[in-house]
Amino acid sequence: MSDTVRNLQQTVDDVFDTDAAQAYFDAIIGDDSRIEPRDWMPDAYRKTLTRQVSQHAHSEIIGMQPEANWITRAPSLKRKAILMAKVQDEAGHGLYLYSAAETLGTPRDVLLEQLHTGKAKYSSIFNYPARSWADMGAIGWLVDGAAICNQVPLCRASYGPYGRAMVRICKEESFHQRQGWEILYELSHGTPAQKRMAQDAVNRFYGPALQMFGPPDDASPNSQQSMAWNIKRFSNDELRQRFVDMIVPQAEALELTLPDPDLAWNEERGHYDYGELDWDEFFGVIKGNGPCNAQRLARRVEAHENGAWVREAAREYARKQQAATAETAAVA
Numbered sequence: 001m002s003d004t005v006r007n008l009q010q011t012v013d014d015v016f017d018t019d020a021a022q023a024y025f026d027a028i029i030g031d032d033s034r035i036e037p038r039d040w041m042p043d044a045y046r047k048t049l050t051r052q053v054s055q056h057a058h059s060e061i062i063g064m065q066p067e068a069n070w071i072t073r074a075p076s077l078k079r080k081a082i083l084m085a086k087v088q089d090e091a092g093h094g095l096y097l098y099s100a101a102e103t104l105g106t107p108r109d110v111l112l113e114q115l116h117t118g119k120a121k122y123s124s125i126f127n128y129p130a131r132s133w134a135d136m137g138a139i140g141w142l143v144d145g146a147a148i149c150n151q152v153p154l155c156r157a158s159y160g161p162y163g164r165a166m167v168r169i170c171k172e173e174s175f176h177q178r179q180g181w182e183i184l185y186e187l188s189h190g191t192p193a194q195k196r197m198a199q200d201a202v203n204r205f206y207g208p209a210l211q212m213f214g215p216p217d218d219a220s221p222n223s224q225q226s227m228a229w230n231i232k233r234f235s236n237d238e239l240r241q242r243f244v245d246m247i248v249p250q251a252e253a254l255e256l257t258l259p260d261p262d263l264a265w266n267e268e269r270g271h272y273d274y275g276e277l278d279w280d281e282f283f284g285v286i287k288g289n290g291p292c293n294a295q296r297l298a299r300r301v302e303a304h305e306n307g308a309w310v311r312e313a314a315r316e317y318a319r320k321q322q323a324a325t326a327e328t329a330a331v332a
């Protein structure tokens with residue numbers, strides 16, 4: 001913390017004054033330091049963080065569904081155990097992120113209600129079906145790969161609880177990506193039928209994985225302000241480009257083709273050029289019209305309702321613990 005920030009904090013602590021609080025907030029951001037839950041923050045900062053962190057949490061738990069669909073059909077006990085661990089990791093990511101979102105003041109039930117009633121968004125990618133075992137490979141390699149590219153910079157997000165949650169999430173996502181890569185590598189170096197299955201999965205997941213980074217920069221209403229607040233560190237297109245540059249050589253090692261005839265190295269830019277993505281499809285999916293939106297939401301609501309007894313039992317346990325602690329304190 002720089003001296004300027006320390007002095008401003010003192011002013012805010014001494015006498016609360018919105019201008020001083022805003023100056024303190026601006027200084028923290030200018031210092032590339034962190035805002036913590038008890039710090040004053042502008043309403044718009046709180047709002048956009050609640051939006052982004054809760055959408056991220058929703059994506060993690062909805063993202064369990066396409067893969068959970070393959071747990072009972074994994075080709076071996078070892079692969080089943082690995083896939084189960086991965087799906088459980090996603091539940092854990094949801095937990096860290098809902099906890100981080102709650103520190104901004106909106107309770108978890110409200111956030112879940114927004115998801116269940118279709119008011120809150122979650123990542124477009126999870127509205128596509130997982131049709132074959134090779135999809136577990138393509139999801140791990142491309143979807144978790146895109147997630148890492150997008151999320152590593154979020155470890156430096158200006159809001160402390162979000163940045164800290166992202167550190168652990170990124171470590172686990174890295175294992176997920178390797179797991180997906182290994183599945184695809186085995187298939188693409190297996191029988192001709194297995195290779196075809198791997199190629200088909202990559203063909204279906206490539207475009208939607210690139211769309212995970214969000215709309216193009218000129219159609220991204222939130223990016224500029226989120227970057228000014230050090231929530232996002234790079235724009236959607238910058239991260240998408242970074243991802244394309246990363247996966248082209250990886251696809252070569254897999255001996256699989258990325259389904260984009262416009263993909264070509266551009267010497268001048270020092271990056272790969274890639275073709276226009278289907279943005280009509282993307283906006284249709286985020287409006288709720290993707291191939292699996294209705295199914296994903298219905299399954300989530302069903303799981304939430306089936307889990308009511310767990311929440312009730314946890315509340316009752318907490319009540320008993322509190323009563324026991326109060327009794328011990330009264331005796332002492």
Ligand code: 3HC
Binds near residue numbers: 052056124143214232
């Ligand atoms: N799917 C659904 N909605 C999307 C989207 C996507 N792929 N990309 C953008 N949107 C939405 C935004 O949420 C925003 O909606 P809103 O204003 O109504 O809330 C709107 O489209 C405009 O987009 P912007 O670019 O202006 O939005 P952001 O600045 O918030 O950028 C983002 C979008 C890049 C997704 C950013 O929010 C972000 O980095 N979020 C954190 C990461 C995240 O949520 N990832 C989701 C995948 S989780 C995951 O991958 C799990 C792993 O296990 C695989």
